[in-house]
Amino acid sequence: MKTGKLIFKRILQIIPLYIGITFLTFLLVYITPGDAAEKKLSSQGVALSQEILDATREKMGLNRPFIVQYGDWFFSVFRGDLGYSLKDGRPVTDKMIAPFGRTVILASLTMAVSLVLSFAAAFFSVLHRSGFFDRVMRVISFIFNSLPGFVISVLLMYFLCIKVNAFPVISNGSAKGMVLPVLSLALPLSGRFFRQFRSEMLEEISKPYVAEMKMRGLKDITIMTGSILRGAAAPVITIVGLAFGTLLGGSVVIETIFSYPGIGKLAMDAISDRDYAVVQGFVLICATVYSLVNLCTDIAYSVLDPRVKTDERDY
C-alpha cells in the first residue's frame, strides 16, 4: 500500500527531471561555437553568401529567442522528432533507430555476460571466503577493474585477431563479430561487479540472523542460496542500474574501435562531422534510457526492500 504511493511519487519526480534533461541537452548544442546554418549549407555544397546564410538561418528558426527555440524543440521531442541531420538532411530519429537497436543488443549481451560471470564468481568466493578461489578472483577482478575498455579491446584484438586470427577485427553484426566487443565491455564491468557483489554478500553474511541460522544448524549453502541472495538482491539491482551509465559511455569507445554500427559509433561520426543535431539526439537518448533504468531500479528496490523510503532520499 505504502510502497505503491512511493512508486507513484517517484514516477512523478521524473517529470521535472526530464524537463531539466531536455533543457541541458538543448543548451549543450546551443552554446557550442559554430553556426548550424553555415554547417548545413557547406555540407550541401552550397556556395556561402551572406543572403543565403541569413535566409537559411531564418528558415531553420535560428534567429528566434533562445526560449522559443527550446520550447519548439522540447515539444517536437515529444512527437519523436529530433530534428534533421546537418550532414545529409535525414531525420535524426530515423538515423538513430537501427543503431540504437544494435547498441541495445550489445549492451544487453554485455550485461548478461557480466552478471553471470561476476555473480557466480562472487557467490563461490563468499562461500569459501579467503580460500584459493577467492584470492585468485580478487586479483583478477582488480586487474580487470584497472584496465580501461579500450586497452582490453586493443589487447584482445592483438592476441585474438592478429596473433591467432580467431575473430574478425571489424564487428559487422555477425555472432562471431560480437564476441570481442562484448568481452571488451564485459571484462572491466565484471571486475567491478564482482567486487561490489562480493562486499554486498559479505555485509549480508555478517548480520546477526545468519549467525542465528547457523546455530540452528543450517548449512552454509542453504543460508547462501536462501537468505543471503535475497538480502543482497536490492543493493545489487542498484549497482546494475548505475552500471548502465558506464556501459552507454563505454560502448561509444568499443563501437568506434570495432566499427560496430551502434549509436556510439554514430555519435562519434557525428562529432567529427560536427553534426550537432545527431549529437544532441544521442545525448538525449542516453539520458532517457539511463533515467528510465534508474527509475526501474528504484522501484524494484522499494519493492524488494520496503524499509527504504524513496521520498526521503539521503544524499
Next chain:
Amino acid sequence: MTGNNMSKQNTKKTISMSRRKTLLVRLYILVFLAAILLILAGIGAFITPNDPYKINALMMKKAPSPGFLFGTDSYGRCVCSRVLAGAGLTIYGALILVISTAVTGTILGTVCGYYGGILDTVIMRITDLMLAFPQMVLAIAVAGLAGGGLWNAILALGITGWTLYCRLVRSRVMSIKHEPYILAARLSGCSDLKIIVSYILPMTAGTVVVNAVTQMGTSIIWIAGLSFLGIGVRAPQAEWGNMINEARGTMQLAPWAVLAPCAAIFITVTVFNFLGDTVRDLAD
C-alpha cells in the same frame, strides 16, 4: 572450513591492530610508488632518451633495441620517449580533474549542508540533473562539441564529477552541524566562515580525500579514453590514450607501440586504484 570462515565474520567490525599495521605498510609502499609516478610524470618530458616528436623515416616500426627501448612507431618516433613525455598530460590532467572537482564539490556541499534553504534545494536539483546523464556520454558530447584538447576534456569530465563530493560533504556537514561543539563555537561569537573553516572542513576532509584518491585511477582512464577517441589531447602531442589510437592501425607490424602505452596506463591505474582501496580500508 567454511563454517569457520562464516563465524569469523562477526569479529570483522573492529579492525584488528595487525591488520591496521599491514594496511599502513601497504599505504607507505603505495604512496611511495605513486610519488615515483608523479615525479616521473613531472620530469618525464625532460629525461626522454630521444626526441619524442622527431619523425625518422629510416627508423619506422623498429623493434625495441638499446637505442629505442620500446621500439619506434610508424613515424619512426621513439615510443619510450613518447610514453615518458605523455605521462605528464595523463597523470597531471587526472590530478587537476580530481582536485578541481573535489574543491568545487566540497565548497558547494558545505554551503548546501550548512545553510540549507533555497540554495541547497537548487544545488541539489542540479546534482540530480547531472546524475541523470551517464558521465562519459555527457563528457564525450561536451568534449567533442568543444573541439577536443586537454582542458576541454577536463572541463567535460568535471561537469558531472563535482556532484560526488557535493553530496558526500553535504550529508556529512548536515550530520555534524548540530554537534555541541559547533553550537559552543557559535555561542562564543564565531562567524559562520570561522566555524566552517576551523570546525567543519577538518571534519569533512577525511571523506573528501578518501574519495579523491579513489577517483584518481578512474580519472586517468577517462582522460586517456577521451584522448583515445580523438577528443582529448590531440595528436601529434604524445598522450597515452592517443598513442594507443595512433598505433593500433599498425599493431600487426609494431605491437610495441601499442603495448607500451597500454602497460603504462595499466601500471599507473593499478597503483592509484590500489592506493584508493588501501586508503578506504584504513578510513573504515
